[in-house]
Amino acid sequence: MFLALSGITLPLEDPILKFLLILAIILAAPLVLNKLRIPYLLGLIIAGAVIGPHGFNLVLRDSSIILSGTAGLLYIMFLSGLEMDVNDLRRNGWRSIVFGLYTFSIPMAFGILAGYYILGFALHSSILLAALFASQTLIAYPMVSKLGLARDKSVVIAVGGTMITDTLALLVLTVIVGLSTGKVDQAFWYRLSGSVVACIAGITLLFPLIGRWFFKHCSDNIAQYIFVLMMVFLGAFAAEAAGLEPIIGAFLAGLAMGRLIPRTSPLMNRIDFVGNAIFIPFFLISVGMLIDYRAFFKSWETLEVSAVMVVGVTAAKYLAAVLSQKTFRLSRDQRTLLFGLSSAHVAATLAAVMVGYNVILGHTPEGEPIRLLNESVLNGTILMIFFTCTISTFAAQRGAHNIALSGGRTEEPDEHDERILIPVANDETVEELVHLSTAIKTPRDKGGLFALNSVSNHLQDNGPDIKRAKTALRIAQKTAAAGDYPIEAMLRYDVNTVNAITSVIREQRITDLVMGLHHSQGRIDTFLGNTAQGVLSQNSTMTLIYRSKQPLSTIQRHLVVCPAQAEKEAGFPRWVHRLRNIARNTGARMIFYGTETTLRYIRELNGKRAGEASYHTFDDWDEMLGVANDARRDDCIWLIMSRKERISYQAPMSRISYYLSTYFPEHSFVLLYPEQASNTEAHYLA
Known part of the structure; x- marks a missing residue:
């Protein structure tokens, strides 16, 4: 009644109302779901199903939703690559390869047997169905990352294995479609292998060079974030042009840019914030809009295909996780986490089923198209997405929480209480001093930062020196806040700077002193300067003198x-x-x-x-x-x-x-x- 009186029709067409509704869901979901003990990720998927075209039809899954959802998926893959330690990946590389082969070959075998012998599909259709089984999406990765487990061995293995199995599954898709349409010849293999190698080499080698040059020459915060976002989509486009799925390119872009974006930097904080606040929730809601509960009741064939797909893929992924646990001697919780991360099917699965559905092999005598994958598989895939996302979310949550509670966070606690003092006097060096100070802190330890500016007792409160001191402190606070680090700013009136620093060190129990190298002002001036020499002579605190x-x-x-x-x-x-x-x-x-x-x-x-x-x-x-x-x-x-x-x-x-x-x-x-x-x-x- 209210909608009719207000002139609002369904589905919503006003972009303001559509955006308002989705933001309201993102805001309200944690408050409601925490009481119901439903994982946040799953709740957003359910919300998408409720408001989508198959639910109350409040919002259509139009081009704007698809664009936002695609950006969110690429963002998840980029974050997984960005947070991946290259050394961890190198150390666990062979494990990722083995797990990737497990989680690819076992579902492939299950899928071919199920398609050919149970569902009665042709061989090419059975192989393509098996590719749907093999692919996977790291839908639970943001939840695992928030718990500080991004570098746990099982997570590193899962992320690396996902890249391998998705790449292999999509290559199978490319080859099967080519065989079905008669486009596979000798040149086809040369083009495919050459484009894949060129794409991977280009992203991993060129992106760091481009990024390093840009960050050296541009310090604008907004420009840096836009540049990173551009590199995500550039990597995705390069992968797509090479015949790979765009998520592979987004992951490689994150891996290539990882060393240019410190985990404690303001830029990393912005990437995390925007992704978790906007892009990733939009992706999860867009996934929910695909779910059609009516698919249960369309035909018996749809129910049969759905049951075979859900049971087969879940059993295959679980068996791959069990074999990986035995092979790598993982704990039960790590096995559960590995299974949770690898059991969801969204991105590559959707890509494969849509390609298979759109390939028409011929027509029946009645004129009906004969598709490589029929409508029952399409509807079954939608149901499989819902069930596997549900299973993935609960399994990953259980494994991750158990590992976190047992002390399995990958970041080691510091044996010392970190209290870092940053004397700030030169506006030009403040930002880099703060960046160094946050870089030496133990990961996820946000407290214990102090900024100090000392002025003479005889200065007037509103004089130019006081204003410059306050400006330097504000810059320190702004820089630290951009990285989500609270910093206590102190303006001290004292007889000299050395005495002020020494007093604060004692009062605040400072463990680390981070200073900038002073600018020499004459021949009689020393290299370190009187302030640094005075502090070193009067204090035993660890002191870092930095020239950037x-x-x-x-x-x-x-x-x-x-x-x-x-x-x-x-x-x-x-x-x-x-x-x-x-x-x-x-x-x-x-x-x-x-x-x-x-x-x-x-x-x-x-x-x-x-x-x-x-x-x-x-x-x-x-x-x-x-x-x-x-x-x-x-x-x-x-x-x-x-x-x-x-x-x-x-x-x-x-x-x-x-x-x-x-x-x-x-x-x-x-x-x-x-x-x-x-x-x-x-x-x-x-």
Whole structure:
């Protein structure tokens, strides 16, 4: 009645009302579903079915919904590639290949047998039906990622295996359609293999080069996000042009861009936020709009095909997960998570069934088209999507929650309370100081950041110096907030900056001090500056002095030069842990230079991740030319320093300004002064 009186007709045609309805569903779904204990992802799919053309017909699945849904699917695949650690993927690469072959070959066998012997399909139709069984969609990945399990072994295996099985399934689709239409010849195989290799090589090799150049030359936040979004669709288009499914290109784009987008960066926070708020919910709702409950009642053949497809594909995917568990010695919860991630069928399945449905092999005497896949398979696929998404969501939720509760998060907690102080004085260096500070933090630890600006006691409250100090603090707050990091800004009136920093270190129990290298103002000025030297002489806190020549996100490698006996200093474990955090958060590679003894201790502290770094024997700091010869354009140089009269102090450290200006004039660098014992006694590792 209300709709009639207001002149509103169904389905809704006003774009404002359509968008308003979908936003209301996205907003209300978590509130309602949490009470009913229905997973959020499944709830959005159900909501899509309710408002879609087969439900109350509130919204048609028109081009705008299809566009938003496609963007959401590509976004999911891009995020899965972006959050994938290349080293984890390399370490588990063979496992992904084996799982991919399991989850492809077992459903293929089930599908061919079911299609040919149970449903009575022709051989080509049975093989194409089997390709529907084999393909899978990572619909539960956003939920798993939110729980901090993106780097769990089972998740890495599932993501890598999905790329393999989807690629193989879609290649089967391409070949079967070609055989059915008589288009397969010798040139067909050359074109297919050449285009696939060119696509994969182009994305993995060219995208990082393009991205690094762009991020170096553009610091605008909006432009950076639009650029990333453009690369997602460019990768998807390249894959589509090569005869692959666009989701493969989106995943490869995320994998290629991963090292340019640190996990702690504001850009990563924007990508996560927009994806989880808009793109991914739109995709799930668009999937729900495909579900037609009336398909149950259309014909017995539809019910038979649906039952065979749902039971067959679920059994096949579960068997693949069980075999993977036995092969890789996974836990039961990891097996459940692996099954949950690999059992949903949406993207590649829809692509395959629509292609098969649209291929007409001939006509019956009555003029009816003979299709490669008939209408019963099309309706059965829609029902299979609903059931497999339901099974996938519940299974992934159960496995992921059990792993998280048992302490299976892939991010290791820091053994120290991280409280980082950033003195900000120069507006131009504030952002990079904040980026470095968030990069050295343990992943998912958002607290413990402080920004400080010190002014003289004699300055007026509204004077220009006070305004500049407040501006620098606002920049620090804005930069940290963009990465979802709260930062406490402090404006201190004191007799001098050294006294202000020292006081805050004691008051706030600061563990890490991140400072910018000051600008030299004359011949009598020292390399570090009076402030840094004063702080180092009065405090034992770990101090990082940073000069940035390019954005931290574009750094490919960190070259860490360690002095002899560095392992005997009290702060040795802390700075090794901080460097490990940088490697995890930015994806950059660590290369350590030091004595055999020091490198052995670093390997022990790095533990399982020791193999992801390189270690080179280096004994004499006067031979810094050797490190310079190894350095590349996009490297950052780390020099592990020591205060005078400490165990690891060496005479060449007094000539550090000469080394840096001579060998590394265009490189970013960090001078790291480790935490010192409170007395003159050395702290030896056990």
